[in-house]
Amino acid sequence: MPSLSSVTSAADVLVIGGGNAGFTAAIQAAEAGAGRVVIIDKCPEEWAGGNSFFTAGAFRTVHNGTADLLPIVNNVTAEMAKLIDLEPYTPAEFRKDIDRMTSGRTDPELSQALIEESNAAVKWLAKQGIRFQLSFNRQAYKVNGRFKFWGGMSLKTDEGGKGLIQDHQNAARRHGIEVYYSTAAKRIITDQATGAVSGVVVEVQGIDKIIKTKAVILAAGGFEANPRMRSQYLGPGWDLARVRGTPYNTGDALEFAMRDVNAKQAGNWSGCHSTCWDANAPANSGDRAISNEFTKSGYPLGLMLNNGGERFVDEGVDMRNFTYARFGRAIHGQPDGVAFQVWDQRMIPWLRDEEYRDTVVEKIWGSTLEELAENCAQRGLNEPATFISTIKEYNSAVYASQKEKPSLIWDPAVKDGLSTQSSTVKLVLPKSNWALPVDKGPFMAVKVCCGITFTFGGLSVNPVSTAVISQSGREVEGLFCVGEMLGGLFYGNYPGGSGLTSGAVFGRRAGVAAARVAGAKGVVATEVGFSSRL
Structure with a gap:
């Protein structure tokens, strides 16, 4: 646990939440030249990784078949490759699946970004040191001597969520990103004249401290570990549901974003x-x-x-x-x-x-x-x-x-x-x-x-930058939102593996946008593979 004095008082980009989406955003911001990038998480270090730690590490992505994925996986020998039946998963198939799973209510711009950038996102993660594998144990059956993959999903991370978080932590260290645990965000500070984000009040060891920053990325998870909010939004009896993941996803950041910057709600607040x-x-x-x-x-x-x-x-x-x-x-x-x-x-x-x-x-x-x-x-x-x-x-x-x-x-x-x-x-x-x-x-x-995993209600964002939208319809300058907190993507159900992919796709978008706000020079979307198509 860091001491109060060790927590930084300023950052170029401050990320609130240390799961897959938060780490992706931080790493992308650092790679885009953001300067000093800091992640804070209210959980103690022994609970690092948020809900991402508890996943099987599945990533849904469009791809052109076995040959497209083999370069980024570490568990397929040349002999095994001859026994794999892995059909391409096309953007049209991903679109059909997400529309079907959400009864057509998914935000079309958000879901289109998820689909089109899924392949580039997993390959970028692989370059950052995320170890991928073909998911033989969860997504393939051996039928007549051949591995038959099914359900449009084939990738997972080595050692599941545990390995994913370890690899993210290693990548963050290589990029010089500072990570502080037991540091709870409490309030967003904005400039009274412009409304732009200027800092965040955090609590460390019971004492409040201000971290000054121009860009904040909210990646603190949903409210699935909060019995009161589950009962309030999901309905009676949901306070009794078993929590699958971290006990620290209690919806704090959703509530203070709505309170402090009048953030607009979006998505399926009664869904999970x-x-x-x-x-x-x-x-x-x-x-x-x-x-x-x-x-x-x-x-x-x-x-x-x-x-x-x-x-x-x-x-x-x-x-x-x-x-x-x-x-x-x-x-x-x-x-x-x-x-x-x-x-x-x-x-x-x-x-x-x-x-x-x-x-x-x-x-x-x-x-x-x-x-x-x-x-x-x-x-x-x-x-x-x-x-x-x-x-x-x-x-x-x-x-x-x-x-x-x-x-x-x-x-x-x-x-x-x-x-x-x-x-x-x-x-x-x-x-x-x-x-x-x-x-x-x-x-x-x-x-x-x-077992409840994550909630679908979140904040309204600009799909391109992930900038948070206020109730008045304007973007809150310097405030971005990714991961479970991003609303409008999933309704009622979702295609398995889309959650981690969403964290990666929109984490990258947020990282680039936050770097721009922080003053990084020469950052353009094409440099990080946005809008890439197979």
Whole structure:
């Protein structure tokens, strides 16, 4: 922890928040010639990295196929490359996915920037020392001896979020960026005559101090770790949701930006990324050792039933990348906010080890469905008889569908069409893909709940510079906003991996714009690859 005297009293660019977006903005500002660049974060150093630390490190980007990505990854040998099926992910496909996930409500300029600059952003990060890999464990299945990538996403960082933050910290040191932890921003100071940002009041060891600056980049995260704000904006009962990541994302910067510069709100304030989370995970913060491994995303391979023994989502409605961020909300809406994921011996070997190994999760076993229901009842299942009948009804529907469509082959890497629906049997709530019977014991279940990741409500910005817009419609000179705090990009849902990519794309834009305000000379957008197209 820095002493009060060690915290700088002035900076050319001050970044508030030390996650992926904040580090990206700071590094880009330094590279653009900003001079003295400083990052402050209210968390202690042992909690460094914000929510980015708790991610799997997934980055969604447009690309031209395997050859386009191989130069920036470190886990593919020449022999492995021959076994990879990785189709290009085009700007049109990214556009289709983000429009579909947000029901067409995404800000078109923000999302277009995200799409067009995603490829340049990940390649720039790689040049800064961010170690990328192809995500074999999360985004590919080995089918008939070949690695088949699916869902439009293929990149992750080495060691996930932990490795991402370590690499950002190393890059920041190389650029001479100063980072101060246990330093909480409290108030934005503006020039009374011009309204331009002139400084920030911070608190260190209980004492207020002013850091003078011409440019501030807000990158302090959403309000997902604030029970009061969750209840206020997401709705009743959301104060009880489990927090997946840092306990320090409590919405402070959103509130003081609205108070101090009359910042305009934007985006889906009642929406959030929430996923299937281990019911035994800590309630109010993530675990920095287990981190993202509390995620339980194997539901497309099996079934999810609430504690009344009933299914409540179509587990196979879409690829996991496009459902996991909203299925947590569906679980939260069930009685007691819990559910049970269930598989048989066909599917258990396909579950990801990092999420379902014995040291990470409590597994509930039963040699028969009746025994499984009995054991689940000891862990909160209220209606074991309904649980059994629901699975048996599902199995009957699958048998009928298989009989009618014998040519369909189960394939987890595509929407295979194996469903519960046939001309003779149709479930009211179908499973649209990957529907195999759950009839081969012993059976396994895992109890899950809702884990909230980040909130979608944020501040209105100029899409080009990320400058914060005030309620009057003017830009607040010298104030920029990135990461979870940027509003208008995601509504209701989002394409998996877009969050970190957004932090990189708009972090770069903010870094360049802040450097200009700070007085850097000769900075032009094309120098950092803006508006690049494949």
